Amino acid sequence: MGSAPSLGERDYVRGGATQTAVKILVVGHFAVGKTTLIGSISEIEPLSTEETMTQAAESVDDLKGVQGKTTTTVAMDFGRLTISDRVVLYLFGTPGQQRFVQMWEDMARGALGALVLVDPERLADSFPVIDLIEQYGLDYAIAVNHFDGAPLRDERALREALDLLDDTPVVTCDARDEKSSAAALTTLVRYLLDRTR
């Protein structure tokens, strides 16, 4: 046999013919724990897709006046959770860089909403991420990744720092913990549901 990956039964979507796929984005700055959170609730080993991006080079001071271009490989990690016989949920971990516009359009199209993972010690790193989410009109909840599981000391300060609306949910979670990650996701989905009323 060739070396095409051979998959087990569990790798395939259960009852695919009757299923609707939906997606939720898990967004946040570099190393905030997106892949960890996805891995803790995914029923498959998280996978990664790669896309090669061409981007305008940051520096345009080329003497010949030719605008330089560089290519970058962007990886998105994702996982899957079978919700029911009818619905399968995909969780896509998305880096929060403005420059990957094409990828963001791809990711945001049709997404139910976004869980924004935030490191309380690096709040400023989350500003561009939240800007992007809002730019694409996605509803979101904030999950503060607290590795020690301690309650968030000052939610009000965090809300002010991130300039959140009053009804935007803020939860703390430990991305390594399945139940904790699922609870954050549940908070988001309940909020999205409230928004439909």
Next chain:
Amino acid sequence: MTGHDGWEPEAPELVRPYVITKGRGLPDEEHLSLITLVTASAEDTRRPARLSPEEQSLLDLCSAGYLSVAEIAGHTHFPLGVVRILLASLKEGGHIMTRPPVARARPADKEILEEVLNGLRAKFG
């Protein structure tokens, strides 16, 4: 699986993407989104065709059930754009069936959200 000796995992680095895709452009993304579910067609609906090793590989991968476009890219390590083009070609030849996600209005559908919420509660308490 057909037993043909397909591409090796390092193929994506050795073969230029435009060779694998035969120079074809990206298909309409609405039809092959990240979460469009894909499976191989039943044999009799397929038009006879010579498939490239990469196309055959993707077809083999989809032959045992449904996978999303993103999962196919993840398992094969091909760039997403290449996978989309190959799948579009397989679809054109009647080799695969696709199941696009339901087009949604914003805010998201109440019914689907309720189902997701109930599913999460049932699974994780």
